[in-house]
Amino acid sequence: MTTPQPQTAAAVPPPGCPAHRPAALFGAAVAEDPHGLYARLREQHGPVAPIELEPGVEAWLVLGYPELLELTRNEQLFSKDSRRWRVPAEGRLKPDSRLLPMTSWRPTLLNLDGAEHQRLRAAVSETLARVDHRQLRQATEAAADTLIDGWGPDGTADLIAQYARRLPLMVFTQLIGLPAAAGPHIVELISHFVDSSDKSVRANAEFQAILLDLVRQRRERPAADLTSWLLAHQAAMTDEEAVHHLVVIMVAGNETTINWTGNTLRLLLTDRRFRATLTGGRLTVSDALDEVLWRDPPTQNFPGRWATGDTVLGGQYISAGDMLVLGLAGANADPSVLTPDGVGGNRAHLAWGAGKHVCPAQQPARLIVETAVETLLHRLPDLQLAVPGHELAWRPSPWSRALVSLPVLYSAFTPPRTPPSERPAWTPPSPPSVSTPSEATSTPRTPASGRPGPRSWWSSLAGWWSGR
Template sequence: MTVPTPERSAAPPPGCPMHAAGAAPLYGAAVADDPHGLYARLRAQHGAVAPIELEPGVEAWLVLGYPELLELTRNEALFSKDSRRWRVPREGRLAADSRLLPMTSWRPTLLNLDGAEHQRLRAAVAETLARVDHRQLRETTEAAADALIDGWGPDGTADLIAQYARKLPLLVFTRLLGLPAETGPRLVELISHFVDSSEKSVRANAEFQAILVDLVRQRRERPGADLTSWLLAHRAGLSDEEAVHHLVVILVAGNETTINWTGNTLRLLLTDRRFRATLAGGRLTVSDALDEVLWRDPPTQNFPGRWATSDTVLGGQYISEGDMLVLGLAAANADPAVLGGPTGGQGTAGNRAHLAWGAGRHVCPAQHPARLIVETAVETLLHRLPDLQLAVPGHELAWRPSPWSRALVSLPVLYSSFTPPRQPDPDFATGSAYVSAPAARPGAAAPTAPERSSWTSAPQTTSSPSGSTRSDGISTGRTPGSATPARRSWWNSLAGWWSGR
């Protein structure tokens, strides 16, 4: 895409009265009640890039166009990930207790850097995540899901957000990162505060990082078979500070995205007439529902951000040096110019050209394990509760008022029967997989022999975990049974702690 020179644009620079008057708030009820309507109105009024307010008096640009978002994410020379370039804080216009700070403050992570340093840190995160065996992750997710479902009461009601989608990822991530089980519920609460930009955002962010500082200290002294230890041992040689901040990235991005993707997929399956047949083994599959959600209601609808390195023009709008540009992921997916999008003629089944994971060098490195966790969570629930149905009309479901996440407040359901959990693969239940040799830090001693673990195996050779994840009719019968006593005992104990049993 050719970017015209600023002189060719008649639009006023941001910060002037004309700009402020046309800016739409990207917070509160407007973005929660009808975000698709908001994006359509902004597109009709301003085109592919629209002026917005993130807080009263804090302006930014929302990139709504699909090609414009690709330009934004691929042109590091014009649009940097370094939030220290943002002119609003430089001009003293961002309050010390602003709800935007947790999501926009600079940290030494792959999210906030460009060029070679970003590549170094991205390699550490991506290669650490690649050490997790996908088949084992699937079985572990299913075991956690079974434990949660088994703990529900006999009244045939549940809230699939509070009792399932919001708890399940932390059951998996708590174990995967080597965190104590009892920290899980508190982490969920803290993440919700700063992702929702609530009044408790700043304090929640500080407490969240304190938990991870302690974890890094412990794993530096006593490494284990977990993501934290592997990240610390990576050849990139991350400092403790870098490791803590990247654990924040993994937990927030992995947990919050997985929660929202799970909840939004279950909502689609329970409310969309085309997908209702899935509950009876219809033609459309859970995998199709996952893809449609990423097009229509991606778990992250907007993401901060990029900062202009110089005056330029994008989408016909004059962008000043230091302006913040927000990635309108949901809006770009709905760009009428995108043939494969929800408004196009090709449909979304099997179409993964969406921008739900971002684009360019900063595309999400955890999308494959996230897909595996969500697909397993949804399939397990629908198998265990085959007559699942909404307990309220679909239009009564409420969304959280977050400018970033597309997340339901609750998803109340009714069911009348349980199907027993399936028998897990004994090869993985006995922990037959092995950890690959850890990458050595520069100047570090040679690694010891590979350590036995049920989490990892040899490096992955498949391009996507979805290839090994069942996506046929979810009502296919499964062999009744449970996991090995030790594994079920661990999961039931942790799930019971979640439920207050």
């Protein structure tokens, strides 16, 4: 750990100076110019900066590359168990706080340390490792072609609403064992409760019932899908644990893949170094994927860790129960790890986190995004932005780095590599119904299990992650 150096009188900010006040990690600033915000925080406070997550709710934003590695690797000092957080313990977190979805404790690999985390992580990691990459690429390409084929003849499209936001769920529904035809219905259900429409309560109940039906049917009739493999793993998950982790896979995988796809397409369409890629230039789609993970990672900040005792990190005194936010984009921009041109130049970025809780789905996510981008460029070879690049707007989320829209123009329309009649079907046997799910119940909870409030965990989490 680092030890703070005493400031000289000349270096101490005067009373009333903004440096004395925590920066707000919410609102327009973090959406419009996050890189500028992180640079100012680093200059004012060093690698660990005081922030507010909402008015009156303080935390620490870890911006230093080595400090973030220390934070994520030292489980004894920095726990994933949010029940250690002193803000709610002191009654300072509002019942309707937007921080609740991702800070409330749940029995998942996201919220556990030690042996229980290892048990659940092994189940998820080893399950994801069983995914056949050739089959996943084929399924992604087929989903991409289906979406592109459905666009009108006017030569315009919004690559966020009509492509990046729809494609991942079309793939994930098949991955977990729902039939391909269920994809559009699942997308519709999620759109209702994420956007808090008047159908959100019913849509959320139907979605959770679909997942529970899927788990119960796969208990009786396993198939070649993630749900069956998760249930068959020696971790011996309960039905409740399995549903919770399917939600984690769907939310984290879906939102991350959406943002990574959108941000990569934006880079390809706005950066001259990558524009040549559209016509066979030197820099590749793979290069663009890596640069996005360095500069504009799909998740720019992520909560969090909670201090198990008083300690020091990055020159800041951290008190027991303090929350620390992983500043993934900020740490990637740490001058100590950048090349002279300001780019990392390798895959040592922290977009996936680090330590024992590093994202276990990196390879499937990369394959989906790379295939989605390459398929789009093949199908629409003269693709170009419909508006100036500086007019593109970002979602007002301190967590996701996500575009609101990505309007494009095109005239050429290349046929798909694989004709529709020859596209491989990836539909597991005996799929559960998606139209008449059973009542959303669950297996008995353990005493420590969290119980959803009026708005479900999935619903709140999806909205939180996407900045809605």
